[in-house]
Every structure is written in C-alpha cells, then in structure tokens.
Amino acid sequence: MTIVDIASPLIEIAQKTRSSASKLAVLSTEAKNQAIEAIAQALESARDDILQANIADCEAATADGIAKPLYKRLQLDEHKLRDAIAGVRDVGKLADPVGKVQIHREIDTGLILKRITCPLGVLGIIFEARPEAAIQIVSLAIKSGNGVILKGGKEAIRSCEAIVKAIKQGLSHTAVNPDVVQLLTTREQTIELLQLDKYVDLIIPRGSNSFVRFVQDNTRIPVLGHADGICHLYIDKGADIAKAVTIAVDAKTQYPAACNAIETLLVHASIAADYLPQLAAAMQANHVELRGDERTAKILHHLTAATAQDWETEYSDLILAIKIVDSIEDAIAHINEYGSRHTEAIVTEDLAAAETFLGLVNAAGVYHNCSTRFADGFRYGFGAEVGISTQQMPPRGPVGLEGLVTYKYQMIGDGHIVASYTGANAKSFTHRDLI
Amino acid sequence: MTIVDIASPLIEIAQKTRSSASKLAVLSTEAKNQAIEAIAQALESARDDILQANIADCEAATADGIAKPLYKRLQLDEHKLRDAIAGVRDVGKLADPVGKVQIHREIDTGLILKRITCPLGVLGIIFEARPEAAIQIVSLAIKSGNGVILKGGKEAIRSCEAIVKAIKQGLSHTAVNPDVVQLLTTREQTIELLQLDKYVDLIIPRGSNSFVRFVQDNTRIPVLGHADGICHLYIDKGADIAKAVTIAVDAKTQYPAACNAIETLLVHASIAADYLPQLAAAMQANHVELRGDERTAKILHHLTAATAQDWETEYSDLILAIKIVDSIEDAIAHINEYGSRHTEAIVTEDLAAAETFLGLVNAAGVYHNCSTRFADGFRYGFGAEVGISTQQMPPRGPVGLEGLVTYKYQMIGDGHIVASYTGANAKSFTHRDLI
Incomplete structure (x- = not known):
C-alpha cells in the first residue's frame, strides 16, 4: 500500500526519528524532565530569533492578505512565547505516563506477567499556523517518550523553523537525541507522511473539519481527533x-x-x-x-x-x-x-x-x-490535552498524555514452556494478582 | 463512503441489531447472566437439531471434497457441543466488564466527572467453519452488552442456523431482545457488512492471514485481530x-x-x-x-x-x-x-x-x-479471548472481554457553566479524585 519511493528523504527522516525515539522510550522520568527543562531554556535564549522569524511570517502573511482571525493565531508576541515556555515547564511537572504497571500477575510459580505502559513510538502532528502549538506538542511528545514529526501551517514556516532549531539546540546537551523532533515544511510531505504506516504510529491532525476528514480517509495510521462537533x-x-x-x-x-x-x-x-x-x-x-x-x-x-x-x-x-x-x-x-x-x-x-x-x-x-x-482535557484535570476523539474505541473524548502511550505485556520465566500445562500431567496456572 | 443501497436488507438488520443492543447495553449484570443461562439451556434443548444440522453440513462438505483438517473443525459431536455449552456458563461467571468506574473526580463543588466503561455497540464477527465458535462469540457479546452480527464459514451454514435459532429461542424469554444476535449467510453480505461503519463498531475477523488483511484493507470500522504472527x-x-x-x-x-x-x-x-x-x-x-x-x-x-x-x-x-x-x-x-x-x-x-x-x-x-x-488470553488469566491484536494502540496482545467495551465520560452538575471559570472573577477547579 505504501506509495512512497524508498529513496525518499522523508522515509529517511522517519527512520531516523523512529530509531532515536526507541532510545527516548526507555529513558528515566528524570532524564526526560531534564530534556524538557533544556528545551525551555533554549527557547528563552532564542527568544529574539523566534520573535523576529514570526515578524517575517506576519509580514509575508499580511502581503498575502491573510484573514484577521488567522493573523491573530499566527502572531507570536513576547507574552504568548513566555506563556508557551511556562507551558513546557508545566508538562515537566505532569506525571510520567510511561512505565505504569497495569497488570502484575503470577501465572505460575516463577512465571510473572506484567502489563506496562510504553510510548507509541513516533507521532505525526499536523497543525495550523499557530507557532506556539509546536512548543506544546514537542514537550508532550518527549514527556510521553515519543518521537514527533511536525508539520505546521505554511504561513508559520519561519517561526516553526526558529522554534524547532532552538528545541534541537536545547536537546543536544541532554540524553535525548535531537533527531526525535523533525519539522516538515511542504504540503507534499504531509501527503507522504500519511503513507508511512510502518514508521508513524499515530497522526494527530489539528485544523478544519474537512482537513481532519481528509486525513482520516487517506491513511492507515490511527488518527486521534474528530471531524465534526455536533x-x-x-x-x-x-x-x-x-x-x-x-x-x-x-x-x-x-x-x-x-x-x-x-x-x-x-x-x-x-x-x-x-x-x-x-x-x-x-x-x-x-x-x-x-x-x-x-x-x-x-x-x-x-x-x-x-x-x-x-x-x-x-x-x-x-x-x-x-x-x-x-x-x-x-x-x-x-x-x-x-x-x-x-x-x-x-x-x-x-x-x-x-x-x-x-x-x-x-x-x-x-x-x-x-x-x-x-468537555476539555484541562477542565477534566488531565493537565494537558492532545486532542478530542469521537471514535467509539478508547481513547475517547478529551485525551491527555495517556493517549500518547500504549502498553506491552512482559512475561518473565525461568525456562517455562507451554507443554508443561497440557496433556495427562498438566500443571495448573495460579493466576494470582500481585497488585 | 457507504456504498450500500439504503434499501438493503442488511442495513435494516444492522439498524435492528443496533437498536436492540442499545437496550442490552444498560441491563444489569444479573439480567445479562440470566440471558446467558437461558442460551445454555436452549442449546441443550436443541441438541438433536444442532447435531443433525451438523451431520448435514458434514455430508455436504464431504461431497465437496473438504480437506481433512477443515472437516475436523466443521464436525460438532455431542462432546464438543457439551464443552461449548459449559463455555457459555463459564462466560456467565466472568466479571462484568461494563459499568467499571475508571475515573471519579470532583471538578468543582457539585460538579462531578466519572469515566465509566460501556459496551461498544454492535460487533461484526466473521469466523471460519467451526460452528461452536458462534456459541462462544454470542455469549461473550451478551456478557459485554454488545449486539453481534455473525458470519460463519459457508460449510457450517446449517449448523450455525440451528445454533442461532436455539440462541434466539432462549433469549425470547429474557430481558434481552433476540434481535441482538444476527446471522449472515452469504459472502456478499460480508462485503456489505464491512461498509456499515455507521452501525458496526468493531470487526473481529477470524481466519487466514490473507483474509484478515483483506478485512483490514477494506473497512473503516476498527478491526481487532492480526494478519501475520512472525x-x-x-x-x-x-x-x-x-x-x-x-x-x-x-x-x-x-x-x-x-x-x-x-x-x-x-x-x-x-x-x-x-x-x-x-x-x-x-x-x-x-x-x-x-x-x-x-x-x-x-x-x-x-x-x-x-x-x-x-x-x-x-x-x-x-x-x-x-x-x-x-x-x-x-x-x-x-x-x-x-x-x-x-x-x-x-x-x-x-x-x-x-x-x-x-x-x-x-x-x-x-x-x-x-x-x-x-501469548494467549486464557493463559494470561483473562478467562476468555476475543482475539490477539498486533496493533500499536490498545487493546494490544491477547484481548479479553475488556476489548469489547469502551467508556463514556459522565458529567453531572447543578447548572454549572464554563463562563464561571473564566475572566476576572474566575472560579478555580478543585480536581479532587473521589476514588
């Protein structure tokens, strides 16, 4: 089904993101929080560059006759940037959604089953021309142990580039490889991204109803979001x-x-x-x-x-x-x-x-x-909202950080085999919950 | 996207299933367990009819030159049927997956949020020519409060018809409307079923890898299962x-x-x-x-x-x-x-x-x-297995009854509005967990 040329640079970007994300996935909460603080500091240091890039975006958009509500979203003043950086530090304070033990069960003597939350892998997030969204998304992705491929609205391209440059600069001094964050810049890359079901685990589209429906209809990757809100x-x-x-x-x-x-x-x-x-x-x-x-x-x-x-x-x-x-x-x-x-x-x-x-x-x-x-993740007390899902299967409704993780079953034995539990002298399972 | 004619009888079947399933969804555990026991008794009463129908299926399959392993799966003797009926009663004993309170939180004084598990709605289950699978599937569907549209392998058609007739007969004396269980008999209906994303909430395909992949590639309905097991x-x-x-x-x-x-x-x-x-x-x-x-x-x-x-x-x-x-x-x-x-x-x-x-x-x-x-739901201690999922998002791995439910957020207030929590005299949320 994949129609992307294997030589495409986007595949290489996605592979690089996946590979660095797999290392991020097993980092401690402390290491992830240090990386999040490094991002906050790097954004503070790059403040002037980011604001200047945004002025250039705004001038170009004005020349193109951008509508007033869109212009207001695009504009990133000192105040909005300071709030966004404070938001990064708030994400640092949220509980780590990774490593939670959901099931801990003795299957038989010496054979232990655990179900533990783990990151999804790589997120593909497509958002409108609101530059500070990139800041929030990256901090949520890193807190949940995921790599992230961002695509912002084309009007915000200079702002997003300045923001992602600062973020990567910040990460370069931490345990998190800067390759976990990638920025796409063209519409063609967005279409390609939707085909990369081997490398991208979840798409979160933010934008108009028709755009979300387009994404839902054109990818095999799970989509978190909603088209209509009736x-x-x-x-x-x-x-x-x-x-x-x-x-x-x-x-x-x-x-x-x-x-x-x-x-x-x-x-x-x-x-x-x-x-x-x-x-x-x-x-x-x-x-x-x-x-x-x-x-x-x-x-x-x-x-x-x-x-x-x-x-x-x-x-x-x-x-x-x-x-x-x-x-x-x-x-x-x-x-x-x-x-x-x-x-x-x-x-x-x-x-x-x-x-x-x-x-x-x-x-x-x-x-x-x-x-x-x-109906909102912050009002529900989730501390953050990554989207609102109207699908029937979980996650459903406002989705917080827990929507960016999945789980693995870990089974640890000492040479245990299934043959011992079948046939004439079959052993029995104990199925004793340990939590 | 739906290409099914609105006058199609399958749409009517699906609507009827959905409507009766919505009443099943809110029944008590006791009422559902009574229905499950009624199914077990009805299957016992219809034993001779079911076995006779199976003999007819087996004779027809033999005439068609069925392969030996398939014949063994198709064959339903007294022993297999008794085990399947015992399995129905075992499902009755499982914990009810519906109505579990996952979140119970005070948002502010008098404003209470709960997240509660509820049935998915209607399941579409496509299985191979193993008649007793229909018995197990129906009991799991009813226990989880879901309607179910079944499609069995064509070789088992007489057996499945006799089984579903008995099940509906059993349900007719209970709080569960017999319309919650439907049996499709043609391949064309299977294709149509995959288009009914408005009426069917989850497809569980059982069968060959290529069949599962066909289902995954040809429906917008979520699919629980796996193609390959490498x-x-x-x-x-x-x-x-x-x-x-x-x-x-x-x-x-x-x-x-x-x-x-x-x-x-x-x-x-x-x-x-x-x-x-x-x-x-x-x-x-x-x-x-x-x-x-x-x-x-x-x-x-x-x-x-x-x-x-x-x-x-x-x-x-x-x-x-x-x-x-x-x-x-x-x-x-x-x-x-x-x-x-x-x-x-x-x-x-x-x-x-x-x-x-x-x-x-x-x-x-x-x-x-x-x-x-x-890696198996029974060995993990789930009491039942509805499938094994290899997707990244939950439910993942062997899936028990919990894979057949979703959740709703219930919010109960006393005239609470969002405007009170914004602006100059904004109230604060308490976000106090009650469990």
Whole structure:
C-alpha cells in the first residue's frame, strides 16, 4: 500500500526519528524532565530569533492578505512565547505516563506477567499556523517518550523553523537525541507522511473539519481527533427553566467556534411554550440567530425555518437550531442519528430521565445539568490535552498524555514452556494478582 | 463512503441489531447472566437439531471434497457441543466488564466527572467453519452488552442456523431482545457488512492471514485481530543452553500452526557453535526442517539456505529459519524490522541484556526465558479471548472481554457553566479524585 519511493528523504527522516525515539522510550522520568527543562531554556535564549522569524511570517502573511482571525493565531508576541515556555515547564511537572504497571500477575510459580505502559513510538502532528502549538506538542511528545514529526501551517514556516532549531539546540546537551523532533515544511510531505504506516504510529491532525476528514480517509495510521462537533442540549419536560436558559447560553455563546459548543437544542413539547420565549430573549441578547422546526415557529415567530440540513451542520458560529420533541426517547433517537458522538447534555430535575439519557445516548461525553463546554482535557484535570476523539474505541473524548502511550505485556520465566500445562500431567496456572 | 443501497436488507438488520443492543447495553449484570443461562439451556434443548444440522453440513462438505483438517473443525459431536455449552456458563461467571468506574473526580463543588466503561455497540464477527465458535462469540457479546452480527464459514451454514435459532429461542424469554444476535449467510453480505461503519463498531475477523488483511484493507470500522504472527526467539550469548533448547522446541513444535509459534531463531555468534548442534538434534527429533543463513550453514551442514524471503514468512508449519547475529542490538534490529509485533522472546541469564531486549523490542509481548506460546488470553488469566491484536494502540496482545467495551465520560452538575471559570472573577477547579 505504501506509495512512497524508498529513496525518499522523508522515509529517511522517519527512520531516523523512529530509531532515536526507541532510545527516548526507555529513558528515566528524570532524564526526560531534564530534556524538557533544556528545551525551555533554549527557547528563552532564542527568544529574539523566534520573535523576529514570526515578524517575517506576519509580514509575508499580511502581503498575502491573510484573514484577521488567522493573523491573530499566527502572531507570536513576547507574552504568548513566555506563556508557551511556562507551558513546557508545566508538562515537566505532569506525571510520567510511561512505565505504569497495569497488570502484575503470577501465572505460575516463577512465571510473572506484567502489563506496562510504553510510548507509541513516533507521532505525526499536523497543525495550523499557530507557532506556539509546536512548543506544546514537542514537550508532550518527549514527556510521553515519543518521537514527533511536525508539520505546521505554511504561513508559520519561519517561526516553526526558529522554534524547532532552538528545541534541537536545547536537546543536544541532554540524553535525548535531537533527531526525535523533525519539522516538515511542504504540503507534499504531509501527503507522504500519511503513507508511512510502518514508521508513524499515530497522526494527530489539528485544523478544519474537512482537513481532519481528509486525513482520516487517506491513511492507515490511527488518527486521534474528530471531524465534526455536533453537540446537542436536550431540555427535558422536568427541566428547571432558569438552569436550562443559563446552560443553553453558555453552551452556545461562551465560545461558539469550539467543537464542544452546541448546534441544536431539543425541547420537550410540554415545556416548550414556557421555555422557548425565555430562551429566545437570552439568545437575542447574545446576538444568536435562531432557526427552528415548524412547531418551534408556532411559539417563536419570525424564525428562520430549520431544514434537515440544519440537524447535520456544525455552525461554529452564533446560530442555533431548535427542534421540539415529544419524548426523551425521540430526543435520544435524534441525537444518536445526528450527533457526532462528542458531547451531549440533558437539563432536567428528573433523575430517572437523566439516567436514561446518560445510559442510552452514544457519545464520548454525556452530561446532566451542565454545559457541554466542559468537555476539555484541562477542565477534566488531565493537565494537558492532545486532542478530542469521537471514535467509539478508547481513547475517547478529551485525551491527555495517556493517549500518547500504549502498553506491552512482559512475561518473565525461568525456562517455562507451554507443554508443561497440557496433556495427562498438566500443571495448573495460579493466576494470582500481585497488585 | 457507504456504498450500500439504503434499501438493503442488511442495513435494516444492522439498524435492528443496533437498536436492540442499545437496550442490552444498560441491563444489569444479573439480567445479562440470566440471558446467558437461558442460551445454555436452549442449546441443550436443541441438541438433536444442532447435531443433525451438523451431520448435514458434514455430508455436504464431504461431497465437496473438504480437506481433512477443515472437516475436523466443521464436525460438532455431542462432546464438543457439551464443552461449548459449559463455555457459555463459564462466560456467565466472568466479571462484568461494563459499568467499571475508571475515573471519579470532583471538578468543582457539585460538579462531578466519572469515566465509566460501556459496551461498544454492535460487533461484526466473521469466523471460519467451526460452528461452536458462534456459541462462544454470542455469549461473550451478551456478557459485554454488545449486539453481534455473525458470519460463519459457508460449510457450517446449517449448523450455525440451528445454533442461532436455539440462541434466539432462549433469549425470547429474557430481558434481552433476540434481535441482538444476527446471522449472515452469504459472502456478499460480508462485503456489505464491512461498509456499515455507521452501525458496526468493531470487526473481529477470524481466519487466514490473507483474509484478515483483506478485512483490514477494506473497512473503516476498527478491526481487532492480526494478519501475520512472525515471532522470534533470540538466544543471547548469556543464555543457559539447556533452557534455550527446551524453549525453542516448545515455541516451534508445541502447536506450529498457532500465531504465537516462532518462525525465526536468532543466535548470538559467540554461543552458536555450542548451541546450534544441540538445537538441531532436538529439532530433528521433532521433525522440524531447519533453514539457515550462511554462517549457520557453517555450523549445521546440509541445511536449506535461508533467503531474505524466510525472514518475512509465517510458516505455520514445522519449519524454522535460523540466523546468527553479532550482538543483541542486531537481534533487536532484525526483530523490529521483520517481526509482526506479536510476541518476541530472549533466552539469557544476563539480566541487563534481558532488560534491554524487553525495553527496545517493539511488540505486544516481550518475554524473557519462557516460550512465546504463552501469548494467549486464557493463559494470561483473562478467562476468555476475543482475539490477539498486533496493533500499536490498545487493546494490544491477547484481548479479553475488556476489548469489547469502551467508556463514556459522565458529567453531572447543578447548572454549572464554563463562563464561571473564566475572566476576572474566575472560579478555580478543585480536581479532587473521589476514588
């Protein structure tokens, strides 16, 4: 399946990363933390170079007529850089996800099984034109014992080069080989990277929904991330109306571009006439455009009509679709049909209804009486977030450092063979847990 | 991406399975165990029908000139059926993998986060012509709260139909809707099944390496399993020669068709002249054909020469390739290049060498002084095995019931919103673990 020419320099880069990462994988926590501190210091020393490179990136982007929100992301001032370096030191303080013993079991006398966490190997991380993302990603990769191949947005190329140069400079005085960090610079390399399933163990794409979907559809490497974030808030007939208004406003407006903001509000028919006018007043005060199905339009006039298309749209904007449902079962069915399995919430004082909702809704996060905007690795207390996954298999939801490790089974014996446990005089296994 | 016609009956089958599985997902352990016992009793009652159906399958297969090993797998006598029914009751006794609380954390006063295991949803299981596999699979699916769409080998079609009929009959008197179990009968349906990523959460293919690879290459649904099982045994310079002979014989001959049997033996140059003649004598006594590289041929005469092709071949037979290496680093490099990340072992009395090997070899199982044949869910003490995965991400290695569940984050508040935790008067998170 690999279509990359064996002579390609990218394969060589990937092999070099893999080889140096295998040594990083077995380093002590202390050695990794020393490397992380060395990165922080090197970034501090290279501050002027990095900021100057960023000014050049910003000038070039301005000449190309970059959109204002993108420009703001691209821009790296002294303050942002200082925060990013503080973030590196925070990663140093996180618990080491490698070397955790998950299973420790005696299989028979003298035959011991352990399941121990270990790094994945090499991460491929493709991110948008936000230079400080490179700093965060590298520190998380090294803390988790992984090599990392970075590809930043093309507008940030000078900034990323200055940052990676400083990082490699910092690592050169540590136990970590600077080859564990690589920076790609062309779009062609991104496409090639997706083919390198022999050398890259996980792809984390950060960017637009369509970009993430492109990555998911064009690689055999596991992808951590999510394309859509279509989240719902269901206002049950047993809802406290004040809470239902407050939570809806937060979930829609606190940061509408976030993947955990709601797109559709489902309202039980028996509470709709009381609730919807209050909701509409609050949403209008927050400049939210409301769209609704026919039944909603009978309560809230002058609405844009919601079509089937609305139920499957992530607006990422101050727009909210509203649908009236006749039962909690209808709400759950709508969510399981149109939701992207990200985060789904119910507002109700009826505990049985809440339990039904949390049990039957299929999503990484199922919430009761709180805003969907809590779905985030930092808010969950993970200390860092490497992505949010909407897949069914773990890791799912907001993923912290533990998403960058896997495990190995280690078995240690003293000449033990399987033949001893079969046949007429078969020995028995003891299967005695030691932790 | 789905190319299946929306009017296809298979889509309807899958939707029905999914819908009934969502109710199974929230049943108590007791209700699931009652259903499992009902299946055991129904299979006992239908014993004669099942055995008769199997006789018809066997007669048809004989007429078609089925190979002897396949015939033995297809044949289901009273004894095999009784064992399979006992296996159902054993699954009933296993711990419920659903509902385990992995994280229980106070995020702030009154805002509680839990991570709880839950079923995946619907499993698609494609197995060879071994009818009792259907019995084991269904009981594991129900125990883990999942719906299951089965496709058995075409030679076993009458047997599987009789088995599934009995299972559905048994379930009809329980809290579990018989629709959670479905049987497909045609090859075309298998191809269609692989397209149903909206309705099927995990595919478990059992069968030949090429079939598993076909499945992996033709579905977006996660696949649990492995194509190749190319395992190595490395005899280090610090090996105890007697142990090295015994372990090699067990790992090669105890069940050569198993995926965890070794294909290649790597021997350190400094011990080869002592070790290889003893190994060859033991292997010849067990009718093993030896192949070797040039250096091996200088010690063991009249060998078949091993070519590069041998290093990447799973013989699944009494054939062993031998290569002499100059260092443990060379052995590890060979394994990381040619191994299928299944199970890899070292024989040595040198603990530092063992530690290096266990740390640097990239495989689901890394063993010291024991046979690779221990890589198995029952031997690990999992009580059941749903497959062995050679992927890098968890679940990895032999997978028990825990491989059939995922998790959800549940967040319960009392009107909590994210806006309270931002800005000038931001509240702080407590992040206090409650377990």
